[in-house]
């Protein structure tokens with residue numbers, strides 16, 4: 034046996050072995066008494082205990098521990114017992130009168146409350162344990178017990194279950210009122226020992242010696258085969274050989290209990306001994322079997338019943354030379370009782386190998402056997418088809434199962450991620466792949482296969498809520514990829530990539546749809562987000578005019594920047610949801626202040642640090658070219674035609690919003706690379722100078738319009754350049770991000786800027802900088818050029834672009850002056866009366882004028898009257914004019930609530946003079962409700 038450790042193999046180092054060591058007991062058997070005492074409470078009541086066969090003294094230790102202090106404890110054994118405190122020990126054979134005498138000496142006239150007997154005859158190293166000797170020992174101990182026990186005392190003895198067990202029990206029953214056989218937990222299951230606890234000794238005055246005579250108690254001992262009784266007396270080789278001869282008979286008898294043996298071999302852990310005692314004629318506990326019996330006979334029965342298998346004969350010794358006879362096999366044969374299932378199997382394998390060697394068994398080719406045995410009838414066509422279909426169906430089912438399993442795994446991860454708020458489809462996709470252990474994340478084929486395998490993410494996310502428990506139960510089928518494909522060529526990979534992109538786009542569209550369904554404001558928010566990114570740069574918010582004639586976009590912008598008390602709370606909430614734009618603006622205003630102070634410093638000192646600061650501020654001015662189609666300030670040329678002349682990169686470059694309106698110049702620059710020659714007599718030949726000149730022209734304008742200045746500059750150039758090159762028409766770019774679809778839109782916006790001025794702090798800041806010559810149009814153009822602005826968006830997925838527009842926002846610095854200017858404008862707007870009030874005032878004026886006209890006419894009539902003298906005429910005219918100037922007095926209409934005495938009456942209510950109106954409480958509520966509804970509808974429309 035491979036792990037052949039004598040101690041652990043036999044299970045000696047078990048729990049009780051360790052416990053005994055820990056607690057200082059001399060033998061693990063001490064726990065047997067501990068358990069018996071726990072069950073029957075034997076020791077606490079005993080003042081005098083005799084332990085027969087007590088070495089090495091474990092039980093004595095327990096007795097000393099649990100018995101009352103000062104109790105008399107005597108231990109006797111064949112072998113001397115090391116001294117123990119409070120315990121008397123001596124060495125003697127308990128079957129001898131000498132032992133009895135010595136006991137008497139130690140007992141004086143005392144009687145024992147308890148007699149213990151844990152004796153086991155140990156006859157030499159041959160391990161032959163004779164049951165008869167054991168039972169004889171038991172009877173001997175009983176004899177001593179009857180001699181020394183007090184009436185009512187207890188006797189505990191160990192017996193081995195055998196044929197004589199019942200006889201013993203009968204004898205015990207005659208002497209004790211209570212006799213119980215028990216096996217304490219510390220007694221190993223493999224041991225045939227059992228403990229009999231005899232309580233309440235009757236203490237008869239006379240006991241027939243036959244009761245305690247083994248010859249009488251175990252009557253049929255005489256019938257025992259002679260050889261067995263002789264065997265005990267003749268240990269050694271001769272005895273062993275006789276034993277081997279008789280083992281054939283024994284095996285035959287044991288074979289009767291073959292099932293039990295089989296259970297012993299193949300379920301050694303579960304084996305339970307049938308404690309039916311010794312087999313007839315077999316009174317030994319240790320059995321040997323020749324190996325030939327094991328090989329030629331019932332191997333299992335031998336393994337289950339024997340203790341050892343030996344190689345004795347010449348033939349058997351030959352088998353020792355076999356290559357199958359390993360040291361492990363030999364070690365296992367030495368002690369079969371300690372073997373486990375694995376070792377038994379090994380031995381059975383060895384048996385088979387030897388049987389093959391000696392020709393007892395013939396190796397049979399299993400395939401040949403199968404072909405011989407199985408008659409294969411050819412399938413007809415229909416059956417073949419059915420078979421094929423069945424196979425296909427099974428394959429399909431297996432594949433579905435695999436897919437479902439993978440889906441479920443992903444679903445679980447998705448749910449976790451959703452719970453963690455990691456709901457962005459990109460995140461999920463990437464991490465799912467990583468979790469799935471896909472090393473080659475960018476292997477398109479792999480990704481495609483994975484997608485196919487698990488269905489798309491959209492489905493997965495839906496499944497996260499929709500799968501039933503039943504569906505979740507999946508088989509543990511291996512996740513093989515049956516449809517592994519290798520994409521050989523780059524083209525194929527490209528195609529796959531496109532397909533994947535398409536799928537992702539589709540998923541993203543679904544995601545957007547779901548978001549829109551879930552949140553009605555989502556679309557609006559998205560749109561506002563997009564617009565917001567550009568409004569600030571372009572200086573205008575597209576919107577209808579409100580009642581008071583103010584552009585709504587502008588008003589929104591101002592409300593966002595400078596919120597007033599009473600502004601709609603909802604709006605504020607929305608703004609904060611959108612990322613706290615006003616906060617950003619406030620921050621920017623702060624930065625603007627700092628930048629401004631830098632600027633002012635710069636004017637004074639123009640030191641290197643301030644220059645750096647200026648540069649830094651200037652660098653920040655960059656349009657977000659990555660976001661969706663910006664609204665341009667000016668578009669004057671047929672850009673599609675110009676684009677034809679440009680390379681793709683040039684188109685991308687000049688499609689930046691900052692170039693709008695400078696298309697021809699840009700085109701020239703791109704094509705000719707020499708605009709200086711076009712400048713003709715211009716001394717400086719510097720663009721910057723040109724722009725500055727233009728800026729000067731614009732200085733007087735109330736609103737500084739950078740683009741219009743550029744436009745005028747470029748319009749001039751256009752005139753010059755038109756003849757120099759021909760623009761080749763090109764197909765319209767299909768990408769709306771980069772295409773100007775509605776040229777009029779720009780003109781409309783331009784018009785708006787002209788009438789209403791620049792409406793964002795960013796645009797005003799840029800305008801201020803241009804006006805103050807802190808920057809030039811060219812510089813702005815340069816600053817607008819960056820990695821992102823020229824990045825080719827062709828083929829980029831919409832979810833990516835959306836993400837970019839969401840998180841990448843242009844950071845255009847604003848100045849304090851710009852913010853102040855806008856604030857001032859806002860204040861002026863706030864101070865302006867609203868339209869209705871102005872109209873009412875106007876109506877009032879007109880009415881007053883009309884009254885005056887009427888009064889004048891009447892005054893003329895008065896003057897023409899001849900009957901009146903001059904004084905009277907003057908008085909009447911003055912009266913008319915005064916009345917006209919005073920106007921009609923507003924006659925207040927009294928509101929009478931129709932309740933109490935006024936309820937249900939017809940005609941004028943009592944005590945009411947002048948104009949009146951009957952109302953009731955309901956009416957007031959209804960009128961107010963109507964007003965509310967109207968207001969809400971109006972708001973919705975806006």
Ligand SMILES: C[S@@+](CC[C@H](N)C(=O)[O-])C[C@H]1O[C@@H](n2cnc3c(N)ncnc32)[C@H](O)[C@@H]1O
Nearest residue numbers: 086088089090091092110111126127151152153
């Ligand atoms: C299992 S041991 C007893 C262990 C003991 N109960 C303890 O806890 O340490 C059995 C003992 O019986 C003893 N024995 C066997 N035959 C005996 C006899 N005829 N007289 C005295 N002792 C005997 C053996 O020497 C052996 O020490």
